[in-house]
Amino acid sequence: EVVLTQSPATLSLSPGDRATLSCRASQSVNGRLVWYQHKPGQAPRLLIYDTSNRAADVPGRFSGSASETDFTLTINSVAPEDFAVYYCQQRHTWPLTFGGGTKVEI
Amino acid sequence: EVHLVESGGGLVQPWRSLRLSCAASGFTFNKYWMSWVRQAPGKGLEWVANIKQDGSAKYYMDSVKGRFTISRDNAKSSVFLEMDSLTVEDTAVYFCARDQEKYEDTGRFDYWGQGTLVTVSS
Numbered sequence: 001e002v003v004l005t006q007s008p009a010t011l012s013l014s015p016g017d018r019a020t021l022s023c024r025a026s027q028s029v030n031g032r033l034v035w036y037q038h039k040p041g042q043a044p045r046l047l048i049y050d051t052s053n054r055a056a057d058v059p060g061r062f063s064g065s066a067s068e069t070d071f072t073l074t075i076n077s078v079a080p081e082d083f084a085v086y087y088c089q090q091r092h093t094w095p096l097t098f099g100g101g102t103k104v105e106i
Numbered sequence: 107e108v109h110l111v112e113s114g115g116g117l118v119q120p121w122r123s124l125r126l127s128c129a130a131s132g133f134t135f136n137k138y139w140m141s142w143v144r145q146a147p148g149k150g151l152e153w154v155a156n157i158k159q160d161g162s163a164k165y166y167m168d169s170v171k172g173r174f175t176i177s178r179d180n181a182k183s184s185v186f187l188e189m190d191s192l193t194v195e196d197t198a199v200y201f202c203a204r205d206q207e208k209y210e211d212t213g214r215f216d217y218w219g220q221g222t223l224v225t226v227s228s
Contacts, residue, residue: 001168034213043218043219043221050214055216091213095153096213099150
């Protein structure tokens with residue numbers, strides 16, 4: 001199965017900072033990498049799919065990029081509501097797999 | 107507005123069974139693949155299983171193959187997860203998630219429920 005390794009585990013930031021979250025795949029996922037935001041007690045939220053496509057109603061400060069098997073989620077000017085855990089997930093091969101998550105904290 | 111509401115979680119003893127349900131509304135249910143995703147306490151998300159619109163195709167993660175069965179009832183806009191031979195490692199919040207319409211586009215979950223907690227303990 002494809003192993004996704006997210007780093008860092010925790011990112012401590014202030015509102016207005018730029019957040020850079022990484023996700024490394026153990027093999028090619030052909031760009032089919034998805035990002036979710038998850039807050040405690042809430043349903044996860046789809047942010048980005050296929051490396052760089054923003055989902056509906058996702059603010060423009062969220063963007064995704066990649067270099068081969070290294071994927072990046074960037075949050076330009078972190079807003080107070082962005083403090084959460086972020087997961088990457090590949091949808092290239094079965095079984096679908098998630099990374100371990102990056103917690104973005106104040 | 108899309109809503110997914112899970113139910114059926116609770117405390118269950120090891121090796122017993124439990125059936126989870128997910129009631130969907132706000133969209134044409136029989137047009138979409140559906141999935142279950144879980145989150146063990148203090149851990150990350152883990153995809154469990156998914157099912158095609160007509161139930162003719164199903165996929166599972168390795169550790170639940172042969173123990174879990176996903177099914178759906180399009181007339182009731184519901185998807186189910188029958189879990190047998192439960193172990194403590196199955197303890198988690200189980201989320202129902204809407205997938206996509208086309209097989210080649212599956213694995214992108216655009217709506218999720220709030221989850222239902224399953225605790226396996228003696």
